Amino acid sequence: MRFTTLAEFAQILAAAPTVNETVKTAAGAHNAQLTKPAGSLGRLEELALWYAAWRNDARPQITAPQVIIFAGNHGVTAKGVSAFPAEVTAQMVANFERGGAAINQLSQAAGASMSVHALDLDRPTKDFTKEAAMSETECVAALKTGWDSVNAQTDLLVVGEMGIGNTTSAAAICNALFGGSAADWTGRGTGVDDASLQIKQNVVAQGVDLFGALPPLQILAALGGREIAAMAGAIARARSLRIPVILDGFICCAAAACLEQACAGALDHCVAGHVSAETAHPRLLAALGQEPLLDLSLRLGEGSGAALAIPILRGAVVCHSNMATFAEAGVSQG
Numbered sequence: 001m002r003f004t005t006l007a008e009f010a011q012i013l014a015a016a017p018t019v020n021e022t023v024k025t026a027a028g029a030h031n032a033q034l035t036k037p038a039g040s041l042g043r044l045e046e047l048a049l050w051y052a053a054w055r056n057d058a059r060p061q062i063t064a065p066q067v068i069i070f071a072g073n074h075g076v077t078a079k080g081v082s083a084f085p086a087e088v089t090a091q092m093v094a095n096f097e098r099g100g101a102a103i104n105q106l107s108q109a110a111g112a113s114m115s116v117h118a119l120d121l122d123r124p125t126k127d128f129t130k131e132a133a134m135s136e137t138e139c140v141a142a143l144k145t146g147w148d149s150v151n152a153q154t155d156l157l158v159v160g161e162m163g164i165g166n167t168t169s170a171a172a173i174c175n176a177l178f179g180g181s182a183a184d185w186t187g188r189g190t191g192v193d194d195a196s197l198q199i200k201q202n203v204v205a206q207g208v209d210l211f212g213a214l215p216p217l218q219i220l221a222a223l224g225g226r227e228i229a230a231m232a233g234a235i236a237r238a239r240s241l242r243i244p245v246i247l248d249g250f251i252c253c254a255a256a257a258c259l260e261q262a263c264a265g266a267l268d269h270c271v272a273g274h275v276s277a278e279t280a281h282p283r284l285l286a287a288l289g290q291e292p293l294l295d296l297s298l299r300l301g302e303g304s305g306a307a308l309a310i311p312i313l314r315g316a317v318v319c320h321s322n323m324a325t326f327a328e329a330g331v332s333q334g
């Protein structure tokens with residue numbers, strides 16, 4: 001399916017497949033027969049039923065998880081909102097390509113393929129305290145990069161990001177989408193000091209003053225970044241292919257939030273992999289109605305927290321699909 005405008009992208013979200021309740025019921029009946037006290041696998045049982053219902057398969061397997069990292073540069077970095085210089089984005093892309101970053105290790109440990117997409121790094125977005133970060137055309141191009149990067153054969157998707165300055169962009173998106181004050185949504189990102197945190201809050205407040213009244217996908221264009229839009233495009237593509245998604249930290253969830261606010265239920269195929277140490281991430285997860293699987297005080301991004309959650313979902317699915325039933329094992333039911 002192609003889209004050339006944000007309005008067409010919104011139509012795709014509205015027409016996306018929904019969860020298969022018949023398969024969910026069948027998966028629930030199977031779960032009830034497995035050799036364990038009812039409910040004893042806790043949240044793993046709920047995860048397995050959710051996964052089965054999205055895959056249209058009451059006894060699914062996870063065989064080909066995909067991790068995709070998107071990188072983008074941000075005009076607002078000129079304001080001094082990050083503890084690191086903007087050139088680190090491109091330097092880290094080279095590191096991802098050489099296999100030297102945390103996400104390379106975590107993807108491999110989780111048995112996932114991993115790819116990196118750098119989006120116009122030599123052309124940062126515009127400073128959103130002055131003008132929209134991206135035009136509609138630029139935002140649509142980034143959404144398409146994400147859309148096209150999803151392998152249709154994958155059965156579990158993680159999207160992650162790298163972009164110096166992108167916690168400022170994510171904070172502005174969240175403040176615009178959910179209200180409250182700039183301080184509510186602005187954290188220390190890579191580790192800014194008190195003076196830079198104050199600048200960051202002011203930048204977020206200025207962006208929200210200018211663009212906060214726009215509809216959600218226009219907020220993504222005006223306050224977002226290319227890697228943020230690309231994550232949104234990939235999450236939407238996964239939905240169209242019935243591929244469940246594990247969400248990562250604050251920036252990933254801000255991208256996802258644009259979809260949910262544009263179309264209620266757009267994240268029903270997503271689960272939050274972790275809650276990050278970025279101060280506003282718990283607030284964002286609450287706004288999305290998401291309960292994170294892990295709480296490890298990570299604040300790296302790169303899809304790292306989501307990749308760590310892959311084995312949890314794998315565990316849920318192998319128990320659900322491969323355990324013996326009471327009848328098969330000759331175990332007496334209580």
Ligand SMILES: O=C(O)c1ccc[n+]([C@@H]2O[C@H](COP(=O)([O-])O)[C@@H](O)[C@H]2O)c1
Pocket residue numbers: 081082083084161162163164165166167168188189190191192248249250251252276277278281298299300301302
């Ligand atoms: O995922 C998170 O919650 C998270 C929290 C803080 C920082 N990050 C990463 O740090 C970078 C953004 O931080 P900053 O300070 O440059 O806005 C970007 O590359 C993110 O991947 C990521």
Ligand SMILES: Cc1cc2nc[nH]c2cc1C
Pocket residue numbers: 084088092161162163190300301302
């Ligand atoms: C070194 C470094 C690695 C990162 N990975 C994701 N965001 C990052 C930010 C920095 C600064």
